[in-house]
Amino acid sequence: MKLTKTLLATTALTVAAAGAHAESHGNMANDMTLVSWGGAYQASQDNAYVKPYVEMHPDVSVSWDESSNEAVAKLRAMNEAGNITWDLVDVVASDAIRLCDEGLALEIDPEEDLAAAPDGTSAEDDFGDLLVSDCFIPQIVYSTTFGYRTDMVPEGVDAPSEICSVFDLETYPGKRALEKRPINNMEWALLCDGVAKEDVYDVLETEEGQDRALAKLDTIKDDVIWWSAGADTPQLLADGEIFMGSTYNGRLFSVIEEQGQPVGMMWDAQVFDLDGWIIPAGLDDAALARVKDFVKYATDTQRLADQAKFISYGPARLSSAPLVGQHASLGIDMAPHMPTDPANAKNTFLYNYEFWADYRDDIDAKFQAWLAK
Amino acid sequence: MSEATNDPAQTGGPTPETALAAADQKGPMLAADGTPLKKSLARALRRQKLRALMLIAPLLLFVLVTFIAPIVDMLFRSVENQIVSDTLPRTVVALEDWDADTGELPGDAVFQAAYEDIFYAAERKLHTRLGTRLNYEMTGVSSLFRKSGRGLDDIGEVYQDQFKDVDRAWDKAPLWAEMMGSDAWHAQAEAWTKGEPLPEFELRAGIADVLPRTAAAYAAFAEFQRVEEEKSLLKEEPWTLVHTALYQDLAAGDVSGYTGPHAAELAELDALVASPDFETVDIRAAFEDIDEDWMDPEVWTTIKMYSPNYTSGYFLNAVDMQKTPEGAEFRDEDERIYGLLFKRTIFMSLVITFSCIMLAYPVAYLLANLSARSANMLMILVLLPFWTSLLVRTSAWKVMLQQQGVINDVLVWLGLVGDADRLVMINNQFGTIVAMTHILLPFMILPMYSVMATIPPSYTRAAKSLGATNWTAFWRVYFPQSIPGIGAGSILVYILSIGYYITPEIVGGTTGTFISNRIAYHISSSLNWGLAAALGTILLAVVLLLYWAYDRIVGIDNVKLG
Structure with a gap:
């Protein structure tokens, strides 16, 4: 024990000394490892605020790690090994809550750590309800919703525009793609089984409610392809493998606008979810100072609005919404493609974090058993 | 060479023949240096083996450290379960006397223990981790613990507010530090400057006899401030849990024998607690206020069932079974996978x-x-x-x-x-x-x-x-x-x-x-x-x-x- 402590102390000293040597100003480290999802999303972050930040601070070097998918497990392993190699991690809100629960993420103080809006509104009010955890710094609102092949809509029938057409095999025959997990699917099933929107979680709490949702899903089970990666549905849609499928709205945007596939959006009963940063617990002071400086900049009003130029996800700040402009390369207005646009957000769900934190293990066991049958 | 041609019988040294003959007659065969041949052979072999082992030692160590050890460590998690008794030590002990089969809620002692345990755990941010662990066994425990971590502050605040109304000094750090800490420690604490290690806390002699609960709670608070927060006790007002403990001590015992610093203020509080207008909180009711699930005996059964340091629960789970008070049972048909x-x-x-x-x-x-x-x-x-x-x-x-x-x-x-x-x-x-x-x-x-x-x-x-x-x-x-x-x-x-x-x-x-x-x-x-x-x-x-x-x-x- 003593030896470990001595070792740790010497290591810390060496690191601190090396850090002090490399520092140019203040007490900030100059290397940052950001963790994100890769692909178009990471590119939007890079363009909207990482590159501008590095331009402002030429000494800083940023490296990316595309590990957000396994961030929770990896952070836990790093924490157990006592060696945190990440400085800032992009995760979905439910993971942020778990990381906060496990003590793996640092609690933040919105007033102190985040920038106020240009009109002086405090960060806490500007983000509002989206600060779903003490550790979570929201960046974007995205939604899980359906896309469908416009050329596969049967003749004489209107294009699907409401969620229950997913369960309507007679009017809209063809395969569907759904995510291989209970979250969202159970809600949609109950909604289309006649449960009122406000009662969905009360029903889902009960065994009968869970069975009811699974029974509804049973009606289409033979026609469902289950996906586990966000890229699956766009590929299946592009190949004409399925008629409709759920995925993240940004993926559908790129299938429709960037790749020009005959795919339509169905915004009904879209489920909002949040994505944002967490700062891992246990960073040394210099690294923490740098990360806090970066995060304050990267989540200010203008930067979040800039991000929407590169990807069709809604900025998490209220004050950013009016600043959303046109797509950087396609030149189309981005506002109508935002999940938060009033025309799209007529009927929406917000991912119920508390419910799923409690029921996830239980319902998932049932759901997987049901799938395997 | 010449020796070989000599007659062995004349040279006198042990040759194979003579040695064999000697061994037959007078005990073990001897090697050249006089030790028994068997022993010497074994030693030579051992040395050879050791040398071979040393040659492969680097590889063996490498495999052990980087391959076998992590795997064993990972597999060992399938039975490890210290988290419950580490996070809720008092509750686990208090639950020992409780019989889950009666279907009744555990007694007040358990609620008191749970109050203290969850309070400490919440300060160290461990309660949510335990909630996640127990949620694998019983749905809903995760948010129950999260809520309770926040809600348990309310109990102590009731007392804190009333004490404060009598004398504002009860809401400040110095009074507590002077009353609870020994004079020697207090002098050290005053001399402390930021950046140095904080002095180790020492209770005032005799205070633990007068105010046993308060002393224990304050000592825990002091240790937490010293180790985790690195803040001086002269600046930090104590947790609400300490206020609750003080109320309990005042209600249970007599403090008139206390003569240390702030004895007058303490006597004043004692009178307040004795007055009929004093508002008290029933801890059990407070738990019910936080979440009705605490009134469900199943929550306590789950905590009790998973309180041992090692559990077969994960293995049962892995073969589609579950732990119940009646022993291991198969899960419902629709959950077997x-x-x-x-x-x-x-x-x-x-x-x-x-x-x-x-x-x-x-x-x-x-x-x-x-x-x-x-x-x-x-x-x-x-x-x-x-x-x-x-x-x-x-x-x-x-x-x-x-x-x-x-x-x-x-x-x-x-x-x-x-x-x-x-x-x-x-x-x-x-x-x-x-x-x-x-x-x-x-x-x-x-x-x-x-x-x-x-x-x-x-x-x-x-x-x-x-x-x-x-x-x-x-x-x-x-x-x-x-x-x-x-x-x-x-x-x-x-x-x-x-x-x-x-x-x-x-x-x-x-x-x-x-x-x-x-x-x-x-x-x-x-x-x-x-x-x-x-x-x-x-x-x-x-x-x-x-x-x-x-x-x-x-x-x-x-x-x-x-």
């Missing part, structure tokens, strides 16, 4: 191994019997998939097998299949078997080839010249000699496929996934590492068992990699 997945994994791995044998044998035979030039060409074709990314190979099968894919398109074009009823060849067992057979094929071909290359062609020729037909010559002479290659390839392929998860995840749909997919899910998504470890341990045991059975039936000596 692991048994099915284990069976499926074993069965499908067998099918994959078998189809690998069928496809690999002719290829290996060709490789071993073609001219060197064409064999090299063929070898490259076999190895080519090895140099391609696993994901690419798997995704390629998606393109081939899906309903709008290459194979279906060709079949429709040929008119063998109608456009409306294209074959479903992916996202099911068939897809997994095809893709995994393709991916694992080189692991079967290579050991087969290396064995077949050593079979002399003259044996078959000899059989034929003795009148055997082609088939007999192959079946009776060639095939038996190639069996070690089949054995080696089968073991490789089978063990690899039993632990595969990327390919089944991508092409397996719902009916073609393996147990490893659930292990991966519990490691990376649900974070239930205990269950993942239990499933992994069982999988490892199954592999070892099959290996043992293989050894008994085929014999492991019959396996050759070249």
Whole structure:
């Protein structure tokens, strides 16, 4: 024990000394490892605020790690090994809550750590309800919703525009793609089984409610392809493998606008979810100072609005919404493609974090058993 | 040289003959230096072994440290369960006397213990971690603990407010520090400047007799401030838990004997607590206020059931069972999945191994019997998939097998299949078997080839010249000699496929996934590492068992990699 402590102390000293040597100003480290999802999303972050930040601070070097998918497990392993190699991690809100629960993420103080809006509104009010955890710094609102092949809509029938057409095999025959997990699917099933929107979680709490949702899903089970990666549905849609499928709205945007596939959006009963940063617990002071400086900049009003130029996800700040402009390369207005646009957000769900934190293990066991049958 | 020619009987030294004769007559045979020969031989051997061991020691250590130790550590998590007794030590002890079978709630002592435990845990931010752990066993505990961590402050605040109304000093740090800490400590604390280590807290002599609960709570608070927060007690007002403890001490005992600092203020509080207007909080009711679930005996049963340091719970879970107060029971039919997945994994791995044998044998035979030039060409074709990314190979099968894919398109074009009823060849067992057979094929071909290359062609020729037909010559002479290659390839392929998860995840749909997919899910998504470890341990045991059975039936000596 003593030896470990001595070792740790010497290591810390060496690191601190090396850090002090490399520092140019203040007490900030100059290397940052950001963790994100890769692909178009990471590119939007890079363009909207990482590159501008590095331009402002030429000494800083940023490296990316595309590990957000396994961030929770990896952070836990790093924490157990006592060696945190990440400085800032992009995760979905439910993971942020778990990381906060496990003590793996640092609690933040919105007033102190985040920038106020240009009109002086405090960060806490500007983000509002989206600060779903003490550790979570929201960046974007995205939604899980359906896309469908416009050329596969049967003749004489209107294009699907409401969620229950997913369960309507007679009017809209063809395969569907759904995510291989209970979250969202159970809600949609109950909604289309006649449960009122406000009662969905009360029903889902009960065994009968869970069975009811699974029974509804049973009606289409033979026609469902289950996906586990966000890229699956766009590929299946592009190949004409399925008629409709759920995925993240940004993926559908790129299938429709960037790749020009005959795919339509169905915004009904879209489920909002949040994505944002967490700062891992246990960073040394210099690294923490740098990360806090970066995060304050990267989540200010203008930067979040800039991000929407590169990807069709809604900025998490209220004050950013009016600043959303046109797509950087396609030149189309981005506002109508935002999940938060009033025309799209007529009927929406917000991912119920508390419910799923409690029921996830239980319902998932049932759901997987049901799938395997 | 000259000695050798001498008569042994004259030289007197021990020679083999004399020594043997001597050994027969007077005890052990002796080596040149006089020690018994057996001993000296054993020593020489030991030295030799030690030298050999030292030569391989670096590798052995490397394997132990980087491979065996992490695996053992990971597998050990399948029984580890210290988190409950570490986070709720008082509650666990208090629950010992409670009988879950009565169906009644535990007594006030348990609620008091839980109040203290969860309060401390919340300060150290450990309560949510425990909530996550217990949520695996009982749905809803996760948010119960999260809420309670926030809500338990309310109890102490009631007392804190009333004390403050009597004298504002009760809401400030100095009074507490002066009253609870010894004079020596207080002097040190005053001399402390930021950046130095904080002085270790010491209770005032006798205070623990007058105010036992308060002293314990304040000491815990002091230790927390010193170690975790590194803040001076002269600046930090104590937790609300300390206020609750002070109320309890005042209500229970007499403090008139106390003569230390702030005795007057304490007497004043004592009078306040004794007055009928003083507002008190029932801890049990406070728990009910936070969440009604605390009134559910099942919550307490779960805590009690999982309070031992080691649990069989994960293993039971891994075989579709669960712990109940009446012992282990099977889960509901609609929640059983692991048994099915284990069976499926074993069965499908067998099918994959078998189809690998069928496809690999002719290829290996060709490789071993073609001219060197064409064999090299063929070898490259076999190895080519090895140099391609696993994901690419798997995704390629998606393109081939899906309903709008290459194979279906060709079949429709040929008119063998109608456009409306294209074959479903992916996202099911068939897809997994095809893709995994393709991916694992080189692991079967290579050991087969290396064995077949050593079979002399003259044996078959000899059989034929003795009148055997082609088939007999192959079946009776060639095939038996190639069996070690089949054995080696089968073991490789089978063990690899039993632990595969990327390919089944991508092409397996719902009916073609393996147990490893659930292990991966519990490691990376649900974070239930205990269950993942239990499933992994069982999988490892199954592999070892099959290996043992293989050894008994085929014999492991019959396996050759070249």
